[in-house]
Amino acid sequence: MATYFGAIADDLTGATDLAGLLARSGVPVSLRMGVPDGPPVDAAAIEIIALKCRTEPVADAVAETCAALAWLRRAGAQRFFWKYCSTFDSTQQGNIGPVAEALMADLGAYQTIYCPAFPENGRSIFMGNLFVGEQPLAESPMKDHPLTPMRDSNLMRLLAPQVTGAVGLANRLVVAKGAAALAARLAELRAQGIAHVLVDAVSNDDLSVIAAACQDMALMTGGSAVAMPLPALWAAQGLVARRQGAGFARVDGPAVLLSGSCSAMTNRQVAAALAAGRPAFRLDPLELAERGARPALDWLAAQDMAATPLLYATAEPVAVRAAQDRLGKDCAGKLVEDALAACAVLARDQGARRFVVAGGETSGAVAKALGIKRLDIGPEIAAGVPWCFAQSGGQDVAITLKSGNFGAETFFADALERLA
Numbered sequence: 001m002a003t004y005f006g007a008i009a010d011d012l013t014g015a016t017d018l019a020g021l022l023a024r025s026g027v028p029v030s031l032r033m034g035v036p037d038g039p040p041v042d043a044a045a046i047e048i049i050a051l052k053c054r055t056e057p058v059a060d061a062v063a064e065t066c067a068a069l070a071w072l073r074r075a076g077a078q079r080f081f082w083k084y085c086s087t088f089d090s091t092q093q094g095n096i097g098p099v100a101e102a103l104m105a106d107l108g109a110y111q112t113i114y115c116p117a118f119p120e121n122g123r124s125i126f127m128g129n130l131f132v133g134e135q136p137l138a139e140s141p142m143k144d145h146p147l148t149p150m151r152d153s154n155l156m157r158l159l160a161p162q163v164t165g166a167v168g169l170a171n172r173l174v175v176a177k178g179a180a181a182l183a184a185r186l187a188e189l190r191a192q193g194i195a196h197v198l199v200d201a202v203s204n205d206d207l208s209v210i211a212a213a214c215q216d217m218a219l220m221t222g223g224s225a226v227a228m229p230l231p232a233l234w235a236a237q238g239l240v241a242r243r244q245g246a247g248f249a250r251v252d253g254p255a256v257l258l259s260g261s262c263s264a265m266t267n268r269q270v271a272a273a274l275a276a277g278r279p280a281f282r283l284d285p286l287e288l289a290e291r292g293a294r295p296a297l298d299w300l301a302a303q304d305m306a307a308t309p310l311l312y313a314t315a316e317p318v319a320v321r322a323a324q325d326r327l328g329k330d331c332a333g334k335l336v337e338d339a340l341a342a343c344a345v346l347a348r349d350q351g352a353r354r355f356v357v358a359g360g361e362t363s364g365a366v367a368k369a370l371g372i373k374r375l376d377i378g379p380e381i382a383a384g385v386p387w388c389f390a391q392s393g394g395q396d397v398a399i400t401l402k403s404g405n406f407g408a409e410t411f412f413a414d415a416l417e418r419l420a
């Protein structure tokens with residue numbers, strides 16, 4: 001069966017998050033790192049292309065996403081999805097709106113929806129306003145994000161300057177009436193010339209209503225959760241098929257834990273792994289600047305890989321700021337990413353076949369160093385964090401890529417257990 005659903009994500013862990021939720025349906029999901037060079041080979045029913053365009057200049061993001069769209073269409077895809085962050089990470093310039101408009105133009109789609117809600121992770125939308133837990137977006141920690149500070153909670157106001165077309169709302173009162181009512185509201189807005197429709201959602205039931213009402217739209221946009229009900233709807237119509245047989249490939253062999261995220265949750269996860277007595281090495285950007293990655297690599301080379309070593313740069317905000325003040329933010333980040341990537345390669349060469357990676361940027365650096373171009377999505381460890389299967393250095397490996405705030409405090413142990 002050719003590809004039916006093609007999705008484009010604006011960053012890597014956003015793509016694995018979407019992939020994990022879609023794979024819950026049992027329909028095979030494949031994730032490509034960047035737009036593949038060649039024509040589609042071995043395409044799965046659901047193909048996701050992970051880009052890194054969240055904060056790129058608008059023209060570059062548009063060009064890349066349109067190239068991704070062209071590849072997905074060649075793979076046979078007939079329904080498309082533009083995935084961005086559940087906190088609507090963007091600026092006045094974009095890239096959420098401009099990319100959506102460009103994809104709509106390419107597809108000849110007159111209308112699309114925007115729904116970043118992810119109720120399982122505390123992102124809900126009511127009357128066009130996005131909440132993070134109980135806080136309005138603009139009062140959440142996202143107000144201080146270094147690249148995309150979110151200073152307004154109203155998604156219509158955030159989207160309007162990013163698009164040329166008119167913006168409207170299908171609110172929760174409509175969604176609560178069901179798919180037919182929502183479809184009627186969308187048609188009504190279309191008749192008024194409204195191309196960009198924000199849709200409220202506060203629960204998974206709302207997302208099911210939205211998916212049912214929008215499943216025939218050429219393009220939907222949003223966070224990962226609103227796409228989650230789509231594969232089951234299409235499977236029921238015979239448009240996609242569920243995976244046959246026993247399930248996933250089995251990858252045995254030693255594991256290594258690599259953490260470059262400094263989010264609050266990752267700090268707790270690393271603390272839990274240390275408390276559990278895992279052999280661990282802390283990478284410090286200041287020391288990396290002075291002595292390079294050699295001490296970390298030497299430490300790793302001396303480890304018994306069967307004991308699942310942990311290498312982490314994860315630190316509290318004060319320490320991160322101190323390193324950034326001394327080295328510059330980009331330099332500190334790059335030193336850590338490069339060092340963890342080198343550790344991943346050494347671990348593989350020492351026999352590691354399972355890789356647990358924490359941090360979005362860190363994940364990109366590690367996956368790139370391991371030469372991974374494609375991931376087949378396996379079992380989910382936590383909401384939005386699946387195990388993935390891939391090839392690296394001619395070996396079958398399993399890898400999981402976790403964005404900062406995802407997973408429970410016991411994430412590292414949970415990950416190993418899930419694959420046992």
Ligand code: ADP
Binds near residue numbers: 283362363
């Ligand atoms: P998250 O998903 O939590 O945002 P990322 O990996 O995307 O995690 O981003 C964390 C960034 O912080 C990376 O660039 C990483 O290299 C950098 N970093 C990690 N540890 C430190 C540290 N101790 N000091 C400064 N920067 C760090």
